[in-house]
Amino acid sequence: MSPLAGPPRRVIAWAIPLVIALAVLPFAAPPYQTVLLSYGLVFAIAALGFNLLLGYTGLLSFGHSAYFGVGAYAVAFVVKYLKLESMEAFLLAGVLASAFVAALFGVLCVRYTKIFFGILTLALSQVLWSLAFKFFWVTGGTDGLRVPTPTLLGGTVKMTAAGGQDKLGFLSHRYYYYVLAVFVICVAVMWVIVHSPFGKALQAIRDNETRAEFVGVQVWHYRWVAFLISGIYTGLAGALWVPLNGLTTPDILYWQFSGKIVFFTVLGGFQTFFGPIIGAVIYNYLETYAVGHTVYWQMVLGVVLVVLVLALPAGIVGTAMRLMPRWRRAAAP
């Protein structure tokens, strides 16, 4: 069976306890840990979107910072120009803006594959980075734009001093649950997409573009739709990320952040559905602790990446899935 497939019942059987564990986390762990995990879940949504292109369509984008950044800046503009603080408005703005940019960039990119596709996505994301960098009167330049703590669910859930909540308390409880809910919805929707007839068509394009064309799949059109969905997921992640970070700067549009999204996915395993999710969460911990413990944190990550590619090319989840039958056999009497 393809490692990307899998009976939904088995997945649901271990997904439900996991979601319950995530739901009780704010009561069991210090606020800092919950916020840290929120970052991980947000990155996981971006990686999930990214992997629709890499794992399922066979296109390696080096420019996904563009959609993450567009999602983040769209939120900042909503605050700056529309004076809104509603999280739903933020998400809507993030989704619409990233959809627009992904639709546009997608038209240019999906006609190419392999290195040409990668370089084109990279170049386009760098154009956005330079715009954010240079047009400081709109974007705040390197200072970036501040984003206040939003109100949730149409303004019914707020950070209130009267309720004894400070920003960390809000982010580690209410906002964490908000992120968790959006994350669960995103995972469920993506699961359906990759197991839909459309998802099968993408995998067919990945495996054999010519044959896909000869069963009547219009390859460019499907690639473009995949690109669009991928961009929207990443943009949505960007919109969720800004309130956590409180600020968006051009760094988030820079190619290095695109590289991080690639790293998330390779770390977890791009040939599995859950790999990018696990990879994003683990990477987030890895980077946070590496930064906290050494000034040579980039070297630590570099070594991890090298070891990963050499020793576990299938990523953490991919390797675990390969080993699982062996473990089961060993466990059996």
Place this chain on the structure above:
Amino acid sequence: MEEGRRAVNILQTERLTKYFGDTHAVDHVDFTVTEGEVLALIGSNGAGKTTLVNLVSGLIPADSGKILFQGTDITSASIHKKIELGIARSFQLVNLFDRLTALDNVALAIFSRDGKTRKLLSLAESDPAVRDEAQGIMQSFGLASKAAMVAGGLSQGERKLLDVAVAYALRPRLLFLDEPTSGVSTREKAPIMDIITSIVRSGRITAVIIEHDMDVVFTYCPRIVAMHQGAILADGTPDEIRRNEQVTANLLGTQSHA
């Protein structure tokens, strides 16, 4: 069964031409296929057989000439349009979706044929009509026991059959099979051809089979078209082809058939 059927051309090419530099791959070819027949296209390597099929199926554009399908000019039609009209093909080097299961390879063709690949918010497995039809096709190709295996893990003979099954799942009117038994052991050839020809005949599909093995051609194909250096050298029944001196000199002389 054959009596009373009018001989209607399903496909006709008029002075169809394709050059690759100085090589005249297909040179002013007038080629016709009659509805319902199983026709073999033979010729040595480089004779232009695959190029002719590539031109008709839309993989490469023609330099000049015309392609008519059921009287409609499809010379510049897209691959997608040609498939809609009912032209499908298999490939000389097996072209499958290697990481999908064998069943999904066939199911995808059915989804695509029915315009269902646009559906992105419903599970592919929850479409019983498509699943049943795909399983039925796997059954008739003798691949039912391999349905859950990834296509990349099948044997060469099974892959050849699956390649044809994927094209067949599109319910074509005209099916091109590019060397369906190449790379397969001699022992496996007859069973593969038996399956293919019986499915093609029972589905009333017109089939054009490119084949190198003359035993296969003479056994399974009532009409044979021989190509040589981009042009049609001969066109006739197996007996006529066997007796044709030009074919014997240019083609059959080089074959090691019994």
